[in-house]
Amino acid sequence: MAIYFFTSTDEYGFLSNFSRHEFELDGHRWPTVEHYFQAQKFPGTPLFGRIRNAPGPKDAKSLGRTRDVKIRPDWDDVRDEVMRRAIWRKFEVHADLAARLLATGDEELIENAPNDYYWGCGADGTGLNMTGKLLMELRTELQGHGE
Secondary structure, three states: OOEEEOOOOOOOHHHOOOOOOOEEEOOEEEOOHHHHHHHOOOOOOHHHHHHHOOOOHHHHHHHHOOOOOOOOOOHHHHHHHHHHHHHHHHHHHOHHHHHHHHOOOOOOEEEOOOOOOOOOOOOOOOOOOHHHHHHHHHHHHHHOOOO
């Protein structure tokens, strides 16, 4: 049976990139995975700091979607690794979340994001579900099955 997650307030909300679990990465403190991910689109720009300091993950996402500042040219090549690093760091810092992730067993984790066919499953379930895949990859590592 698959585990679907989306909002940070549902039963599996701790899996969401919007869950408010701070971590430090690359010399900065990040309120959420979403803050880190969106800011990485704009390194070395004032927008990087604005996103990092955004009041909430929804604000960070909105700022990250601006096209007033050019996104780094290698974004398509690095975005998966950027997300992987942030997700893994969040669970490394918060042992309670890692335990909850392990408690999902071997169930498929699916980000039920109706408007996102890359990170989520999309409205019709045909999306790539990259967030879910990265979480399952991490879970495998935590289970000691990764290599």
